Amino acid sequence: MxxxxxxxxxxxxxxxxxxxxxxxxxxxxxxxxxxxxxxxxxxxxxxxxxxxxxxxxxxxxxxxxxxxxxxxxxxxxxxxxxxxxxxxxxxxxxxxxxxxxxxxxxxxxxxxxxxxxxxxxxxxxxxxxxxxxxxxxxxxxxxxxxxxxxxxxxxxxxxxxxxxxxxxxxxxxxxxxxxxxxxxxxxxxxxxxxVSPTDYRQDRLSGEQVYFHPANEAARSAIDRIWQDMTGAPIERIRAARTEAAAAGLARGTYAAQAAGLVLTVKGRQVVLPRFRNGVARASFWDLCGAMLGPADYLAVADAVRVLILEDVPRLDSSKFNEAKRFVTLIDALYEAGVKLVMSAAEEPERLYLEGSGSFEFERTASRLREMQSADWGQSTTH
Known part of the structure:
Protein backbone atom coordinates (compact mmCIF):
# COMPACT_ATOMS: atom_id res chain seq x y z
CA MET A 1 0.00 0.00 0.00
CA VAL A 195 -2.04 27.16 7.55
CA SER A 196 -0.79 27.96 4.07
CA PRO A 197 0.04 31.35 2.59
CA THR A 198 -1.20 30.28 -0.83
CA ASP A 199 -4.81 30.51 -2.01
CA TYR A 200 -4.80 27.93 -4.79
CA ARG A 201 -8.36 28.62 -5.85
CA GLN A 202 -7.57 32.28 -6.43
CA ASP A 203 -4.37 31.29 -8.23
CA ARG A 204 -6.36 29.22 -10.72
CA LEU A 205 -8.36 32.26 -11.77
CA SER A 206 -5.70 34.91 -11.27
CA GLY A 207 -5.16 36.70 -14.56
CA GLU A 208 -7.83 34.60 -16.30
CA GLN A 209 -10.82 36.06 -18.08
CA VAL A 210 -13.84 35.72 -15.80
CA TYR A 211 -16.43 37.86 -17.64
CA PHE A 212 -17.62 36.66 -21.05
CA HIS A 213 -19.86 38.46 -23.54
CA PRO A 214 -21.83 37.73 -25.53
CA ALA A 215 -23.09 34.56 -23.84
CA ASN A 216 -22.56 32.34 -26.86
CA GLU A 217 -21.12 28.89 -27.48
CA ALA A 218 -17.56 30.20 -27.21
CA ALA A 219 -18.36 31.62 -23.77
CA ARG A 220 -19.94 28.36 -22.65
CA SER A 221 -16.91 26.37 -23.82
CA ALA A 222 -14.57 28.70 -21.93
CA ILE A 223 -16.68 28.39 -18.80
CA ASP A 224 -16.78 24.60 -19.20
CA ARG A 225 -12.98 24.63 -19.07
CA ILE A 226 -12.99 26.81 -15.94
CA TRP A 227 -15.52 24.51 -14.30
CA GLN A 228 -13.41 21.48 -15.16
CA ASP A 229 -10.25 23.10 -13.82
CA MET A 230 -11.92 24.19 -10.58
CA THR A 231 -13.82 20.98 -9.88
CA GLY A 232 -12.27 18.17 -11.92
CA ALA A 233 -15.55 17.51 -13.74
CA PRO A 234 -14.98 15.99 -17.23
CA ILE A 235 -15.91 18.39 -20.02
CA GLU A 236 -17.34 15.50 -22.03
CA ARG A 237 -19.87 14.79 -19.29
CA ILE A 238 -20.83 18.47 -19.13
CA ARG A 239 -21.42 18.68 -22.87
CA ALA A 240 -23.28 15.37 -22.97
CA ALA A 241 -25.64 16.56 -20.25
CA ARG A 242 -26.29 19.80 -22.11
CA THR A 243 -26.94 17.97 -25.40
CA GLU A 244 -29.29 15.55 -23.66
CA ALA A 245 -31.21 18.43 -22.07
CA ALA A 246 -31.48 20.25 -25.41
CA ALA A 247 -32.80 17.10 -27.10
CA ALA A 248 -35.43 16.83 -24.39
CA GLY A 249 -36.48 20.43 -25.02
CA LEU A 250 -35.37 21.64 -21.61
CA ALA A 251 -34.49 25.26 -20.99
CA ARG A 252 -30.88 26.37 -21.10
CA GLY A 253 -29.27 25.76 -17.73
CA THR A 254 -31.70 22.96 -16.86
CA TYR A 255 -29.07 20.37 -17.75
CA ALA A 256 -27.23 21.47 -14.62
CA ALA A 257 -29.94 20.00 -12.43
CA GLN A 258 -29.01 16.56 -13.70
CA ALA A 259 -25.65 16.80 -11.93
CA ALA A 260 -24.97 16.95 -8.20
CA GLY A 261 -26.13 20.28 -6.82
CA LEU A 262 -26.67 21.97 -3.49
CA VAL A 263 -29.95 22.94 -1.84
CA LEU A 264 -29.87 25.63 0.83
CA THR A 265 -32.80 26.03 3.20
CA VAL A 266 -33.41 29.65 4.18
CA LYS A 267 -36.36 30.42 6.46
CA GLY A 268 -38.23 27.43 5.08
CA ARG A 269 -37.46 28.25 1.43
CA GLN A 270 -35.19 26.22 -0.80
CA VAL A 271 -32.43 27.90 -2.78
CA VAL A 272 -31.14 25.54 -5.46
CA LEU A 273 -27.62 25.70 -6.86
CA PRO A 274 -27.92 23.17 -9.71
CA ARG A 275 -24.23 22.27 -9.78
CA PHE A 276 -21.81 22.36 -6.87
CA ARG A 277 -18.44 20.87 -5.98
CA ASN A 278 -15.53 21.90 -3.76
CA GLY A 279 -17.08 25.25 -2.93
CA VAL A 280 -17.68 26.12 -6.59
CA ALA A 281 -21.28 26.59 -7.71
CA ARG A 282 -22.66 26.90 -11.25
CA ALA A 283 -26.09 28.27 -12.09
CA SER A 284 -27.90 30.26 -14.74
CA PHE A 285 -29.26 33.78 -14.32
CA TRP A 286 -32.77 32.37 -14.30
CA ASP A 287 -31.92 29.81 -11.61
CA LEU A 288 -31.02 32.56 -9.15
CA CYS A 289 -32.69 35.73 -10.42
CA GLY A 290 -35.78 34.30 -12.06
CA ALA A 291 -36.89 32.63 -8.82
CA MET A 292 -38.64 34.45 -5.96
CA LEU A 293 -35.53 34.97 -3.86
CA GLY A 294 -34.49 37.81 -1.58
CA PRO A 295 -31.51 39.23 0.34
CA ALA A 296 -31.41 36.43 2.94
CA ASP A 297 -31.28 33.83 0.17
CA TYR A 298 -28.40 35.55 -1.62
CA LEU A 299 -26.51 35.99 1.66
CA ALA A 300 -26.86 32.22 2.18
CA VAL A 301 -25.46 31.61 -1.31
CA ALA A 302 -22.54 33.95 -0.64
CA ASP A 303 -21.85 32.13 2.62
CA ALA A 304 -21.98 28.66 1.04
CA VAL A 305 -19.82 29.16 -2.06
CA ARG A 306 -16.31 30.39 -2.74
CA VAL A 307 -16.71 30.77 -6.49
CA LEU A 308 -19.99 31.34 -8.36
CA ILE A 309 -20.26 30.69 -12.08
CA LEU A 310 -23.32 32.61 -13.28
CA GLU A 311 -24.33 32.03 -16.90
CA ASP A 312 -26.54 33.66 -19.50
CA VAL A 313 -27.30 37.03 -17.92
CA PRO A 314 -29.61 38.74 -20.46
CA ARG A 315 -30.06 42.40 -21.34
CA LEU A 316 -32.12 43.94 -18.57
CA ASP A 317 -34.93 46.45 -19.04
CA SER A 318 -38.26 47.45 -17.54
CA SER A 319 -39.82 44.14 -18.56
CA LYS A 320 -37.32 42.38 -16.28
CA PHE A 321 -37.44 44.84 -13.40
CA ASN A 322 -37.84 42.19 -10.67
CA GLU A 323 -35.12 39.99 -12.13
CA ALA A 324 -32.79 42.99 -12.42
CA LYS A 325 -33.44 43.96 -8.82
CA ARG A 326 -32.61 40.42 -7.67
CA PHE A 327 -29.47 40.45 -9.79
CA VAL A 328 -28.31 43.65 -8.12
CA THR A 329 -28.95 42.13 -4.68
CA LEU A 330 -27.07 38.97 -5.63
CA ILE A 331 -24.02 40.90 -6.86
CA ASP A 332 -24.04 43.01 -3.70
CA ALA A 333 -24.03 39.85 -1.53
CA LEU A 334 -21.20 38.27 -3.52
CA TYR A 335 -19.21 41.50 -3.51
CA GLU A 336 -19.45 42.04 0.23
CA ALA A 337 -18.47 38.42 0.92
CA GLY A 338 -15.51 38.47 -1.46
CA VAL A 339 -16.87 35.61 -3.56
CA LYS A 340 -15.13 35.12 -6.90
CA LEU A 341 -17.55 35.55 -9.83
CA VAL A 342 -17.28 33.98 -13.27
CA MET A 343 -20.04 35.25 -15.54
CA SER A 344 -21.38 35.18 -19.08
CA ALA A 345 -23.73 37.93 -20.21
CA ALA A 346 -25.37 39.41 -23.28
CA GLU A 347 -23.40 42.65 -22.93
CA GLU A 348 -20.50 44.19 -21.09
CA PRO A 349 -21.45 45.41 -17.56
CA GLU A 350 -22.19 49.05 -18.49
CA ARG A 351 -24.59 48.02 -21.27
CA LEU A 352 -26.55 45.35 -19.41
CA TYR A 353 -29.24 47.73 -18.07
CA LEU A 354 -29.65 50.88 -20.16
CA GLU A 355 -33.33 51.74 -19.75
CA GLY A 356 -36.07 51.32 -17.22
CA SER A 357 -36.57 52.04 -13.54
CA GLY A 358 -33.38 51.33 -11.65
CA SER A 359 -31.04 51.68 -14.63
CA PHE A 360 -29.29 54.67 -13.04
CA GLU A 361 -28.69 52.79 -9.78
CA PHE A 362 -27.33 49.89 -11.84
CA GLU A 363 -24.18 51.93 -12.50
CA ARG A 364 -22.91 50.86 -9.07
CA THR A 365 -23.52 47.21 -9.95
CA ALA A 366 -21.68 47.64 -13.25
CA SER A 367 -18.77 49.17 -11.37
CA ARG A 368 -18.69 46.25 -8.97
CA LEU A 369 -18.79 43.77 -11.83
CA ARG A 370 -15.74 45.50 -13.31
CA GLU A 371 -13.92 45.41 -9.98
CA MET A 372 -14.74 41.72 -9.49
CA GLN A 373 -12.94 40.94 -12.77
CA SER A 374 -9.58 42.09 -11.41
CA ALA A 375 -6.89 39.47 -10.87
CA ASP A 376 -6.59 40.17 -7.14
CA TRP A 377 -10.32 40.39 -6.43
CA GLY A 378 -11.23 38.81 -3.09
CA GLN A 379 -7.65 37.97 -2.09
CA SER A 380 -7.72 40.26 0.91
CA THR A 381 -11.17 39.08 1.98
CA THR A 382 -11.61 36.22 4.43
CA HIS A 383 -14.83 34.33 3.98
Missing part, protein backbone atom coordinates in the same frame (compact mmCIF):
# COMPACT_ATOMS: atom_id res chain seq x y z
CA UNK A 2 1.67 3.20 -1.20
CA UNK A 3 1.56 5.87 1.47
CA UNK A 4 -0.22 9.12 0.72
CA UNK A 5 2.99 11.13 1.14
CA UNK A 6 4.58 9.19 -1.72
CA UNK A 7 1.49 9.63 -3.91
CA UNK A 8 1.61 13.35 -3.13
CA UNK A 9 5.34 13.53 -3.88
CA UNK A 10 4.87 11.70 -7.18
CA UNK A 11 2.24 14.20 -8.30
CA UNK A 12 4.52 17.05 -7.30
CA UNK A 13 7.39 15.53 -9.30
CA UNK A 14 5.09 15.17 -12.30
CA UNK A 15 4.14 18.82 -12.00
CA UNK A 16 0.41 18.16 -11.56
CA UNK A 17 0.43 19.80 -8.12
CA UNK A 18 2.55 22.44 -6.41
CA UNK A 19 4.17 21.03 -3.25
CA UNK A 20 3.05 22.84 -0.11
CA UNK A 21 4.65 22.21 3.31
CA UNK A 22 1.35 22.89 5.09
CA UNK A 23 -0.39 20.23 3.02
CA UNK A 24 2.47 17.75 3.43
CA UNK A 25 2.37 18.23 7.21
CA UNK A 26 -1.20 16.91 7.50
CA UNK A 27 -0.70 13.85 5.26
CA UNK A 28 0.40 11.64 8.21
CA UNK A 29 -2.97 12.28 9.84
CA UNK A 30 -4.80 11.09 6.74
CA UNK A 31 -2.43 8.12 6.51
CA UNK A 32 -3.11 7.22 10.15
CA UNK A 33 -6.83 7.01 9.44
CA UNK A 34 -6.37 5.17 6.15
CA UNK A 35 -4.09 2.54 7.73
CA UNK A 36 -6.47 1.99 10.65
CA UNK A 37 -9.50 1.68 8.38
CA UNK A 38 -7.83 -0.88 6.14
CA UNK A 39 -6.28 -2.93 8.93
CA UNK A 40 -7.57 -6.54 9.13
CA UNK A 41 -10.21 -7.16 11.82
CA UNK A 42 -9.00 -8.49 15.20
CA UNK A 43 -8.60 -12.24 15.41
CA UNK A 44 -11.47 -14.04 17.09
CA UNK A 45 -10.97 -16.32 20.06
CA UNK A 46 -11.00 -20.13 20.25
CA UNK A 47 -13.73 -21.73 18.11
CA UNK A 48 -14.46 -18.31 16.63
CA UNK A 49 -15.79 -16.94 19.90
CA UNK A 50 -14.99 -13.65 21.57
CA UNK A 51 -12.04 -11.66 20.34
CA UNK A 52 -11.17 -8.02 20.70
CA UNK A 53 -13.54 -5.41 19.38
CA UNK A 54 -12.24 -3.13 16.61
CA UNK A 55 -10.54 -0.08 18.09
CA UNK A 56 -12.38 3.18 17.59
CA UNK A 57 -10.62 5.31 14.99
CA UNK A 58 -10.33 9.02 15.61
CA UNK A 59 -11.31 11.07 12.58
CA UNK A 60 -10.06 14.45 11.40
CA UNK A 61 -11.43 18.00 11.37
CA UNK A 62 -9.32 19.96 8.89
CA UNK A 63 -9.98 23.68 8.95
CA UNK A 64 -8.37 26.78 7.49
CA UNK A 65 -8.73 29.60 5.01
CA UNK A 66 -10.40 29.43 1.64
CA UNK A 67 -8.47 27.83 -1.22
CA UNK A 68 -5.69 26.27 0.88
CA UNK A 69 -6.18 22.78 -0.54
CA UNK A 70 -8.44 21.18 2.06
CA UNK A 71 -10.77 19.68 -0.54
CA UNK A 72 -7.83 18.50 -2.64
CA UNK A 73 -6.35 16.64 0.34
CA UNK A 74 -9.75 15.16 1.11
CA UNK A 75 -10.07 13.86 -2.46
CA UNK A 76 -6.56 12.40 -2.36
CA UNK A 77 -7.37 10.59 0.87
CA UNK A 78 -10.81 9.31 -0.09
CA UNK A 79 -9.62 8.08 -3.49
CA UNK A 80 -7.04 5.84 -1.84
CA UNK A 81 -9.16 4.35 0.95
CA UNK A 82 -10.49 0.88 0.14
CA UNK A 83 -13.48 0.74 2.50
CA UNK A 84 -17.18 1.54 2.06
CA UNK A 85 -17.11 5.31 1.98
CA UNK A 86 -18.89 8.43 0.90
CA UNK A 87 -17.64 11.93 0.15
CA UNK A 88 -20.37 14.55 0.23
CA UNK A 89 -20.85 18.26 0.85
CA UNK A 90 -22.13 18.80 4.37
CA UNK A 91 -25.13 20.89 3.29
CA UNK A 92 -26.22 18.23 0.80
CA UNK A 93 -25.84 15.47 3.40
CA UNK A 94 -28.00 17.29 5.93
CA UNK A 95 -30.67 17.84 3.27
CA UNK A 96 -30.71 14.07 2.71
CA UNK A 97 -31.04 13.47 6.45
CA UNK A 98 -34.02 15.83 6.66
CA UNK A 99 -35.67 14.16 3.65
CA UNK A 100 -35.14 10.70 5.17
CA UNK A 101 -36.66 11.81 8.45
CA UNK A 102 -39.69 13.22 6.66
CA UNK A 103 -40.25 9.82 5.03
CA UNK A 104 -39.82 8.05 8.37
CA UNK A 105 -42.45 10.30 9.96
CA UNK A 106 -44.89 9.43 7.18
CA UNK A 107 -44.45 5.79 8.21
CA UNK A 108 -45.27 6.71 11.79
CA UNK A 109 -41.75 6.21 13.17
CA UNK A 110 -41.54 7.88 16.57
CA UNK A 111 -37.81 8.65 16.47
CA UNK A 112 -37.42 9.56 12.80
CA UNK A 113 -33.67 10.11 13.07
CA UNK A 114 -32.84 6.58 14.24
CA UNK A 115 -33.58 4.64 11.01
CA UNK A 116 -31.95 7.33 8.87
CA UNK A 117 -28.74 7.38 10.90
CA UNK A 118 -28.68 3.58 11.11
CA UNK A 119 -29.02 3.32 7.34
CA UNK A 120 -26.02 5.60 6.85
CA UNK A 121 -24.00 3.60 9.38
CA UNK A 122 -24.89 0.33 7.62
CA UNK A 123 -23.76 1.65 4.24
CA UNK A 124 -20.43 3.32 5.01
CA UNK A 125 -17.39 2.95 7.22
CA UNK A 126 -16.08 6.39 6.31
CA UNK A 127 -17.95 9.66 5.87
CA UNK A 128 -15.98 12.49 4.30
CA UNK A 129 -17.67 15.89 4.55
CA UNK A 130 -16.63 18.94 2.62
CA UNK A 131 -17.23 22.41 4.08
CA UNK A 132 -18.86 21.68 7.42
CA UNK A 133 -20.73 24.72 8.60
CA UNK A 134 -23.90 25.13 10.63
CA UNK A 135 -26.15 28.07 9.84
CA UNK A 136 -29.62 26.57 10.19
CA UNK A 137 -31.18 26.02 13.62
CA UNK A 138 -32.83 22.77 12.53
CA UNK A 139 -29.40 21.40 11.58
CA UNK A 140 -27.90 22.71 14.81
CA UNK A 141 -30.49 20.92 16.93
CA UNK A 142 -30.20 17.68 14.94
CA UNK A 143 -26.52 17.23 14.19
CA UNK A 144 -25.50 16.31 17.75
CA UNK A 145 -27.79 13.29 17.97
CA UNK A 146 -26.95 12.28 14.41
CA UNK A 147 -23.18 12.26 14.95
CA UNK A 148 -23.52 10.58 18.35
CA UNK A 149 -25.30 7.68 16.66
CA UNK A 150 -22.77 7.50 13.82
CA UNK A 151 -19.82 7.56 16.21
CA UNK A 152 -21.41 4.82 18.32
CA UNK A 153 -21.77 2.68 15.21
CA UNK A 154 -18.06 3.06 14.44
CA UNK A 155 -18.40 5.40 11.45
CA UNK A 156 -15.22 7.40 10.96
CA UNK A 157 -15.73 11.04 10.03
CA UNK A 158 -13.28 13.28 8.22
CA UNK A 159 -14.38 16.82 7.44
CA UNK A 160 -13.12 20.13 6.14
CA UNK A 161 -14.31 23.51 7.33
CA UNK A 162 -13.38 27.18 7.10
CA UNK A 163 -13.99 27.56 10.83
CA UNK A 164 -12.54 26.16 14.04
CA UNK A 165 -15.13 23.96 15.81
CA UNK A 166 -15.57 26.62 18.49
CA UNK A 167 -16.74 29.02 15.76
CA UNK A 168 -19.46 26.73 14.38
CA UNK A 169 -22.98 28.16 14.64
CA UNK A 170 -21.50 31.24 16.33
CA UNK A 171 -24.19 33.62 17.59
CA UNK A 172 -26.85 31.12 16.48
CA UNK A 173 -30.25 30.86 18.14
CA UNK A 174 -30.13 28.68 21.28
CA UNK A 175 -26.43 28.04 20.68
CA UNK A 176 -26.00 26.70 24.20
CA UNK A 177 -27.88 23.60 23.07
CA UNK A 178 -25.33 23.14 20.29
CA UNK A 179 -22.22 23.30 22.49
CA UNK A 180 -22.22 19.58 23.44
CA UNK A 181 -21.83 18.76 19.74
CA UNK A 182 -18.65 20.82 19.61
CA UNK A 183 -17.27 18.77 22.48
CA UNK A 184 -18.18 15.56 20.64
CA UNK A 185 -16.29 16.82 17.59
CA UNK A 186 -13.21 17.46 19.73
CA UNK A 187 -13.53 14.05 21.35
CA UNK A 188 -13.87 12.00 18.17
CA UNK A 189 -11.87 14.06 15.65
CA UNK A 190 -8.35 15.45 15.62
CA UNK A 191 -8.51 19.20 15.08
CA UNK A 192 -5.94 20.40 12.54
CA UNK A 193 -5.53 23.89 11.12
CA UNK A 194 -4.17 24.02 7.57
Missing amino acids: TELRYIYATRADEGTIRPDPAQEAVLPEFERIRTALQAPPPKRGLFGLGGAKPEKIKGLYLWGGVGRGKSFLMDLFVTHVAVPKRRVHFHAFMQEIHAGMAEARKRGVEDALAPVADKVAAEVRLLAFDEMQISDITDAMLVGRLFERLFAAGVVIVTTSNRHPDELYKNGLNRQLFLPFIEEIKKHLEIWEL
